[in-house]
Amino acid sequence: MPNDRLTVVVAAYNEAQSLPVLHPRISAALAGIAELDGRVLYVDDGSTDDTWRVLCDLAFADPRVTLLRLSRNFGKEAALTAGLDLVTDGAALILDADGQDPPELVPDFVAKWREGYDDVHGTRIARAGEGWLKRTTAHAFYRLIGRLSKTPVPADTGDFRLLSPRSLAALRQLRERHRFMKGLFGWVGFRSVAVPYERDARIAGGSKFNFWQLWNFALEGITSFSSAPLRVATYLGLMTALVAFAYGVWIIVKAFAWGDPVAGWPTMMAVILFLGGVQLIGLGLIGEYLGRLYDESKNRPLYLVDEIRPARSDATQRA
Numbered sequence: 147m148p149n150d151r152l153t154v155v156v157a158a159y160n161e162a163q164s165l166p167v168l169h170p171r172i173s174a175a176l177a178g179i180a181e182l183d184g185r186v187l188y189v190d191d192g193s194t195d196d197t198w199r200v201l202c203d204l205a206f207a208d209p210r211v212t213l214l215r216l217s218r219n220f221g222k223e224a225a226l227t228a229g230l231d232l233v234t235d236g237a238a239l240i241l242d243a244d245g246q247d248p249p250e251l252v253p254d255f256v257a258k259w260r261e262g263y264d265d266v267h268g269t270r271i272a273r274a275g276e277g278w279l280k281r282t283t284a285h286a287f288y289r290l291i292g293r294l295s296k297t298p299v300p301a302d303t304g305d306f307r308l309l310s311p312r313s314l315a316a317l318r319q320l321r322e323r324h325r326f327m328k329g330l331f332g333w334v335g336f337r338s339v340a341v342p343y344e345r346d347a348r349i350a351g352g353s354k355f356n357f358w359q360l361w362n363f364a365l366e367g368i369t370s371f372s373s374a375p376l377r378v379a380t381y382l383g384l385m386t387a388l389v390a391f392a393y394g395v396w397i398i399v400k401a402f403a404w405g406d407p408v409a410g411w412p413t414m415m416a417v418i419l420f421l422g423g424v425q426l427i428g429l430g431l432i433g434e435y436l437g438r439l440y441d442e443s444k445n446r447p448l449y450l451v452d453e454i455r456p457a458r459s460d461a462t463q464r465a
Contacts, residue, residue, distance in 0.1 A: 151183040151236025152176070152256060152308075153212075157225035158188060158243040162196040168245045169204050169211075175252040176210075182256065183236070185457060187212045189229040192219030202455075209458035217450040223325040224449045226305065230314060232454075239308040246345050247306035254341055255308040264336035267307035270345045303340065307331065323442055 154172055158165060169186070176184030188201045188211065198215060205211040214232060216225060230238055237259055241247055247268060258266040305327055309317065316334045 150181065150256070150260070151185065152179075152239060152252075153185040153187050153233045153236060154239050154241055154249075154252070155187045155189065155226065155229035155233065156241050156243050157191055157222055157229060158193065158197050158201070159191040159219060159222070159225070160193045160195045160197060161243040162193070162200045164243055164245050165197065165200050165204065168241075168243065168249070169208070171245070171249045172241070172252075173208065175249040179253050179256055185210050185212065187214065187229050187232060189225045190215045191222065191225035192216050205455060205457075212457045213453070213455040214451065215453040217452040220449045223327050226327055227325060228449045228451065230309070231318060233314060235311075237308055237310050238314055240305045242304075242306065247304070248343065248346060251341065251343055258339050258341065259308050259310060262337060263339045264310035264313045265307060265331060265334070265338035267303050267331070267338065267340055269303045269340040269342050271342045303328065310336070312336065321448065323444075323446070323448065325448070 154176070156165075156168070156172075165188075172186055176182065176186075186208070188204070190198050190201060190213070201211075201213050205213050212232070214228060216228060220228075226240060230240075239252060239255060241249060251268065255266045255268075309331070313331075313334055313336055316336075317330060320330050320333070
């Protein structure tokens with residue numbers, strides 16, 4: 147009997163074109179690892195195309211495949227959480243459904259896991275198929291959150307990683323609603339190691355994230371793992387107050403010394419607009435954090451499951 151069990155978790159949303167190409171690569175990678183009980187878990191995150199039908203076909207042809215279908219689209223972070231929650235035996239390896247993260251590296255990840263590492267993550271050294279703007283903004287985001295957050299978030303590292311059983315058990319204890327998985331992986335800690343690789347272009351279809359969604363995702367990550375924006379607002383307000391106080395003193399001194407018969411309307415409007423803008427920025431940052439507290443207080447489930455289809459190999463073993 148194999149000594150180790152590994153479940154490859156793939157969250158998919160409208161990936162009917164890429165999954166038939168990706169699954170044979172996953173199967174080949176698992177088959178090439180000695181003494182490993184390899185499984186595949188697909189999470190359908192409320193797809194509106196033929197993704198579920200394609201997944202059912204894959205499960206029919208491969209007895210190692212488990213299917214999990216969510217009741218609607220909850221987002222990638224919730225879909226990954228649902229998949230990882232279902233892995234209660236052995237380790238889990240997260241893989242994107244678009245094929246950009248190569249399954250051929252799974253043996254390298256497993257080798258590091260067997261050496262005793264709990265978090266084996268892939269670090270991108272190249273990003274094929276992406277424009278300069280996306281590469282530049284991604285590079286800047288990872289450096290920014292690395293400086294702002296006390297939680298270690300490895301640079302140029304996505305969700306492509308292997309998590310040991312104790313890392314999975316620790317991760318299941320973190321039930322916050324606003325989930326930035328890259329930060330949660332770092333917060334859990336334990337022994338981690340990076341595996342550098344070159345990220346490929348998508349094997350089919352198009353990206354499900356536009357720049358507005360990526361901006362909101364970056365904001366989610368920063369506000370979830372750092373209070374630095376609130377501190378910046380505090381410092382900005384303090385500096386503005388000091389400048390305003392100094393300017394007020396200057397006006398009083400000027401009026402006493404030389405007089406000021408005509409009030410300066412442009413100066414007054416500039417000061418009002420500047421102070422109002424600073425106040426709105428501060429209120430907006432406070433609102434971001436208060437909104438997260440409001441969502442957490444409702445205590446809703448992270449996701450709802452529509453259907454689970456266990457792997458046929460598990461059913462055979464139970465029988």
